[in-house]
Amino acid sequence: MSLEVKGCRELQSEVIARDLCTLCGACVGMCPYLVAYRGRIVALDECNLAQGRCYAFCPRTSLDLDLLSQTVFGVPYAADELGTVQEIVIARARDEGIRSKAQFGGTVTALASFALDQGLIDSAVLTASDEDMLPSGTAAANAAQILGCAGSNFAAAPTLAAFNRHSAGDAQSIGVVAIPCQALALANMRASPLENRNNIDKLKLVIGLFCTWALRYEGLARFLAQKVPLNRIVRFDIPPPPANLFQVFTDSTRIDIPLDDVRPFIRPACDVCIDMTAEFADISVGAAEGVRGWNTLIIRSHAGRELVEAARAKGIIETAPLPEQNLAHLKEASLLKKKRGLRKVIETSGSEDDLLYLKLTSEAVKGLLS
Ligand SMILES: Cc1cc2nc3c(=O)[nH]c(=O)nc-3n(C[C@H](O)[C@H](O)[C@H](O)COP(=O)(O)OP(=O)(O)OC[C@H]3O[C@@H](n4cnc5c(N)ncnc54)[C@H](O)[C@@H]3O)c2cc1C
Ligand code: SF4
Ligand code: SF4
Numbered sequence: 001m002s003l004e005v006k007g008c009r010e011l012q013s014e015v016i017a018r019d020l021c022t023l024c025g026a027c028v029g030m031c032p033y034l035v036a037y038r039g040r041i042v043a044l045d046e047c048n049l050a051q052g053r054c055y056a057f058c059p060r061t062s063l064d065l066d067l068l069s070q071t072v073f074g075v076p077y078a079a080d081e082l083g084t085v086q087e088i089v090i091a092r093a094r095d096e097g098i099r100s101k102a103q104f105g106g107t108v109t110a111l112a113s114f115a116l117d118q119g120l121i122d123s124a125v126l127t128a129s130d131e132d133m134l135p136s137g138t139a140a141a142n143a144a145q146i147l148g149c150a151g152s153n154f155a156a157a158p159t160l161a162a163f164n165r166h167s168a169g170d171a172q173s174i175g176v177v178a179i180p181c182q183a184l185a186l187a188n189m190r191a192s193p194l195e196n197r198n199n200i201d202k203l204k205l206v207i208g209l210f211c212t213w214a215l216r217y218e219g220l221a222r223f224l225a226q227k228v229p230l231n232r233i234v235r236f237d238i239p240p241p242p243a244n245l246f247q248v249f250t251d252s253t254r255i256d257i258p259l260d261d262v263r264p265f266i267r268p269a270c271d272v273c274i275d276m277t278a279e280f281a282d283i284s285v286g287a288a289e290g291v292r293g294w295n296t297l298i299i300r301s302h303a304g305r306e307l308v309e310a311a312r313a314k315g316i317i318e319t320a321p322l323p324e325q326n327l328a329h330l331k332e333a334s335l336l337k338k339k340r341g342l343r344k345v346i347e348t349s350g351s352e353d354d355l356l357y358l359k360l361t362s363e364a365v366k367g368l369l370s
Contacts (some may be wrong), residue, residue, distance in 0.1 A: 025158030026185035027054035036158035039217030083279030137162025156214035175205035180275035208278020210286025
């Protein structure tokens with residue numbers, strides 16, 4: 001099956017103007033026209049190419065999930081709660097230094113560093129925040145740089161712009177830490193019919209992050225700046241329900257904000273997202289509900305399994321069985337996001353036959369909505 005490829009003008013009219021853009025960054029860093037500016041994709045000039053990599057790689061143009069699944073895992077799209085799964089455990093970094101800087105258990109930081117150390121990758125594309133908490137992609141070539149990116153910034157980041165730039169350089173084997181829409185864009189690059197696919201063959205590892213939504217930087221920054229100078233913020237947290245809080249940490253204080261106060265900044269594109277667990281990554285990592293300081297870790301691919309097993313054997317991470325009720329909750333939350341996203345897609349298009357950017361069989365749609 002081939003994917004329809006259009007150009008930058010259609011990217012703007014079909015994706016950006018319709019608020020479907022996730023700010024993944026896949027369309028940036030390849031040409032002089034499209035740039036990411038403070039949480040937005042901006043076209044600096046008109047590009048008249050009939051076919052563009054920007055359109056081909058965007059996860060909000062024509063997303064053929066079966067084709068992507070065949071490309072990444074060699075099997076059809078599962079269209080169930082969690083996608084392709086080999087094993088699910090809870091995990092954490094053994095290194096306390098990593099855990100103290102990380103969002104939860106530091107599994108992502110530990111595994112990215114280990115992959116580098118083992119030579120599986122020669123560099124990693126991650127997300128770092130500047131002094132105003134504006135997040136963007138960055139390429140790291142050592143453990144200290146990877147540790148410097150630890151922690152979650154809940155504002156959306158155009159991380160893949162850094163992949164596009166980095167993959168054009170000397171790096172030969174690249175790992176990417178990606179939220180689900182970014183992992184989808186990378187899968188799109190792999191499956192693209194275009195000859196120029198941004199050196200995607202250099203991509204050797206995708207560490208996915210769970211994601212329910214991401215926030216618009218501009219709105220969030222203006223809101224937070226009324227409470228604390230942005231350059232004093234060191235990290236964010238969203239403690240598990242029933243707290244209903246968005247927590248902002250500085251060096252010396254913690255500011256608790258009702259979660260409902262930041263919800264208006266959720267990107268509209270997240271309302272039509274159906275992937276909570278980064279289904280197209282080699283491994284996916286999220287919080288471990290009720291197990292403080294640990295992560296949930298989903299192993300999906302052969303490469304992911306090898307990395308986790310080697311890291312476990314060398315004492316880089318420790319793992320434990322996922323409690324039964326955690327698995328049930330994870331599936332429930334993921335399915336809920338799929339149902340919500342699909343319903344919003346259908347409500348927006350006005351028809352079950354027009355899924356905006358998604359290509360799913362009607363059986364898959366019925367199965368997910370039932
Ligand atoms: C926008 C967003 C929403 C999330 N929503 C959920 C959720 O609903 N449920 C859940 O269980 N987990 C969610 N996560 C994932 C969670 O916050 C942790 O990143 C994950 O559990 C890994 O924990 P860790 O301790 O191993 O991470 P760490 O070792 O601290 O590594 C965190 C990694 O996150 C990356 N990162 C930071 N900010 C961003 C960003 N804006 N975009 C892309 N990558 C980024 C960095 O590159 C870093 O490598 C979300 C993360 C993000 C960024
Ligand atoms: S979703 Fe990603 S690729 Fe598509 S327009 Fe937005 S930033 Fe560009
Ligand atoms: S909810 Fe989906 S679209 Fe929004 S940031 Fe997360 S993965 Fe991307």
